[in-house]
Amino acid sequence: MATKKMALIATKGTLDMAYPPFILASTAAALGWEVQIFFTFYGLQLLRTSLDGIKISPLANPAMPMPVPMPVMVQMLPGMESMATMMMKNKMKSKGVASLQELRDICLEADVKFVACQMTVDLFEFETSEFIKDVEYGGAATFMKFAGESDVCLFI
């Protein structure tokens, strides 16, 4: 049986949206799949050495369950984003959900290939020294080469 392949595009940099690419990639790798993730736009934040800056905001996210109803005017107050992030992380920990760092490490250990979009790295004037070292830099053609051979291809 030929090795199955999965190509992901990670475009989001919030805590909730950071999970799907790392969960799917680590699981596919555990199933013996070859996986590549192309990080572009805000997804590039998931390649930073420290993931501590990845946050979640209740703002403009009416579907996010809150312990108490919170008017938008209150959600806008300084510190609310950090508080929501802290609460979400505590909740995740209590439910046995892996940290982003742990999932990313599992991906790297399982040889999931990380490709950073060079165009958006330049656009946001990121330095490659801000990212983990296990990253390749490329463009759409690099992604298409692998995506064209993949069995599953998702834009997240």
Place this chain on the structure above:
Amino acid sequence: MDFNKEFDASGLACPLPIVKTKKALADMTSGQVLRVISTDPGSVCDMAAFAEQTGNALLEQASENSKFVFYLKKA
């Protein structure tokens, strides 16, 4: 059922039971049996899918006291 190794995934949520089961199998030899314990109800479907896709046979599964127990035979 006899087993060669046990991995307790109690308290862990998706995808850790599967990802860590894969790791637990890594240092075992073909034909050996791994016993996995999980508290994640999703792992019932996940473990079957894992077994099917990796060729490690799911010999038996049971639930006891809100825990799920799986016996996997390494391919």
